[in-house]
Every structure is written in structure tokens, then in C-alpha cells.
Amino acid sequence: DIQMTQSPSTLSASVGDRITITCRASQSISNWLAWYQQKPGKAPKLLIYEASSLESGVPSRFSGSGSGTDFTLTISSLQPDDFATYYCQQYYTYPLTFGQGARLDIK
Amino acid sequence: EVQLVESGGGLVKPGGSLRLSCAASGFTFTDYSMNWVRQAPGKGLEWVSSISDSSTYIFYADSVKGRFTISRDNAKKSLYLQMNSLRAEDTALYYCTRKVVAAVSPTPIDYWGQGTLVTVAS
Numbered sequence: 011d012i013q014m015t016q017s018p019s020t021l022s023a024s025v026g027d028r029i030t031i032t033c034r035a036s037q038s039i040s041n042w043l044a045w046y047q048q049k050p051g052k053a054p055k056l057l058i059y060e061a062s063s064l065e066s067g068v069p070s071r072f073s074g075s076g077s078g079t080d081f082t083l084t085i086s087s088l089q090p091d092d093f094a095t096y097y098c099q100q101y102y103t104y105p106l107t108f109g110q111g112a113r114l115d116i117k
Numbered sequence: 118e119v120q121l122v123e124s125g126g127g128l129v130k131p132g133g134s135l136r137l138s139c140a141a142s143g144f145t146f147t148d149y150s151m152n153w154v155r156q157a158p159g160k161g162l163e164w165v166s167s168i169s170d171s172s173t174y175i176f177y178a179d180s181v182k183g184r185f186t187i188s189r190d191n192a193k194k195s196l197y198l199q200m201n202s203l204r205a206e207d208t209a210l211y212y213c214t215r216k217v218v219a220a221v222s223p224t225p226i227d228y229w230g231q232g233t234l235v236t237v238a239s
Contacts, residue, residue: 044225046162053212053229054162065227097162101216101223104176106152106164 012036012100016109022117027088031112033081033098041077042102048111049094057096058083088114119143121213121230128236133203137233139196139213146194147171150216152226153187153198155209155235165211166198170218181207203237210234 013036023029041061046054056065058074061081071086085092093116098109125137153165166187167176186199196213210232217224
């Protein structure tokens with residue numbers, strides 16, 4: 011199985027900050043990586059697919075990069091609505107696997 | 118509007134069974150493979166099972182293989198998860214999700230239902 015490891019697990023930041031969350035796969039997944047945002051009590055929402063493609067309707071302050079085993083999610087200027095938990099997921103092969111999540115808190 | 122509405126969750130004793138359902142609407146059901154993903158209370162996301170558009174291909178996580186059975190009824194636009202021999206560690210919110218079927222390349226889960234809660238306890 012492909013293991014996905016996110017860092018950091020928790021991040022504190024302020025409105026307007028630029029933040030980056032990293033995700034590492036235990037083997038190459040090409041660019042078959044998605045990022046999801048989950049708010050408390052809500053279902054996850056797709057933000058990024060194919061490592062760097064922005065899902066329709068997602069603000070352009072979100073961006074993704076990487077290929078192979080190392081990936082990043084960047085939020086260029088944090089907005090109040092962005093404080094949530096973020097998960098990466100590989101869909102290169104079954105079993106589909108998720109990172110453990112990165113919780114973004116308000117500083 | 119895309120909708121995935123799960124039902125069938127509840128409280129069940131260890132060793133018991135439960136059948137989850139997911140009613141889909143607002144999209145062409147047969148254009149999508151369907152999946153169950155679960156989330157234990159306060160924990161992360163765990164993929165459980167997937168079924169292809171025509172039910173030809175089915176996959177399970179090792180943690181549920183042999184105990185859970187995924188199925189779909191394209192005429193009813195519905196997805197199911199039969200869960201047998203339930204354990205305390207199966208306690209979670211179970212999400213119904215979809216992945217578009219593509220001829221060549223893998224595709225991500227692009228939409229999630231709101232989930233149905235399964236609690237396994239004596």
C-alpha cells in the first residue's frame with residue numbers, strides 16, 4: 011500500500027498569511043494526487059486534483075504543486091473561511107490512501 | 118444539483134450487521150464509479166471500498182475484506198454497503214462518494230455525501 015505522510019499535522023497562522031502543507035508518498039504516484047478541505051461537521055471538499063489542477067469554484071489563492079513523491083498545497087493569503095483540516099490523497103492505485111490530515115488553526 | 122444521500126446507519130452490537138444505502142441524483146450515475154470512505158470520530162479519512170460503473174471491478178480495504186460487500190443498482194441510482202461481523206473499530210461516519218469514470222487516467226473523488234453514522238457498541 012502507498013503511505014501518504016503530511017506535515018505539519020497542525021499549523022497556526024493568521025489571516026493574510028501564506029502557508030504551505032506538504033504531502034509525501036511512500037512511492038511514486040506521478041501526479042495522481044488530490045487535496046481536500048474539511049470543516050468541522052462537514053464532508054470533505056475537493057480543492058486540487060492531478061497535483062496542481064484547481065477544481066471548479068475553488069478560489070485561486072489555493073494552489074498545488076509536485077510530482078512523483080513530494081507535493082505541496084499552498085494558500086497564498088489566508089482568509090477566515092480557510093481555517094479547516096486539509097487532507098491529501100493518492101488515487102494512482104488501490105487501495106486509495108489519505109494523509110493523516112493537517113489542521114490549520116487561527117493564531 | 119448533485120446529491121448523495123446516505124442512510125442506514127445506527128447503533129449495532131459487535132458481531133452484528135448493517136446495510137448502508139446511498140441515493141444518488143443530479144448526475145448520470147453510470148458515468149461514475151462509487152466508493153465508501155469512513156471517518157472514525159475525531160480521526161482522519163479511510164477509504165473502505167470502490168465499485169466500478171458496471172460493477173465489474175470491486176476493491177476493498179484489507180480492514181473490511183471478507184466482512185463488507187459493496188454493490189450498486191444502476192436502475193435505482195443507488196449504492197450499498199452490507200456490513201457483517203461488525204467490530205468496535207468500524208465505528209465511524211460513512212461517506213458515499215463518486216469518481217468519474219475515465220478511459221485512460223485515474224480520477225479523484227470529486228463529491229461526497231454528508232455521511233451516515235455507524236456505532237458498534239454493546
